[in-house]
Amino acid sequence: MCSHQPSCPSSDGHTAHVVAAHPEQGWNLLCTGAIVFDDSGELLPDGSVVAPHRVPAERLAMAA
Numbered sequence: 001m002c003s004h005q006p007s008c009p010s011s012d013g014h015t016a017h018v019v020a021a022h023p024e025q026g027w028n029l030l031c032t033g034a035i036v037f038d039d040s041g042e043l044l045p046d047g048s049v050v051a052p053h054r055v056p057a058e059r060l061a062m063a064a
Contacts, residue, residue: 017030023038032045
């Protein structure tokens with residue numbers, strides 16, 4: 001799906017470009033065919049899922 005030369009690595013979502021942004025819905029389509037979600041989860045072109053990378057609650061800053 002990626003038309004860049006050289007092609008973006010399919011396993012590296014950090015170098016792929018956004019081809020369709022839907023911030024109001026919380027997701028973006030990358031040129032590799034992967035869909036990335038605002039919660040850091042991903043749906044890869046082969047149908048596999050990458051679970052969100054959540055920070056443990058004790059590491060979150062508490063509001064004063």
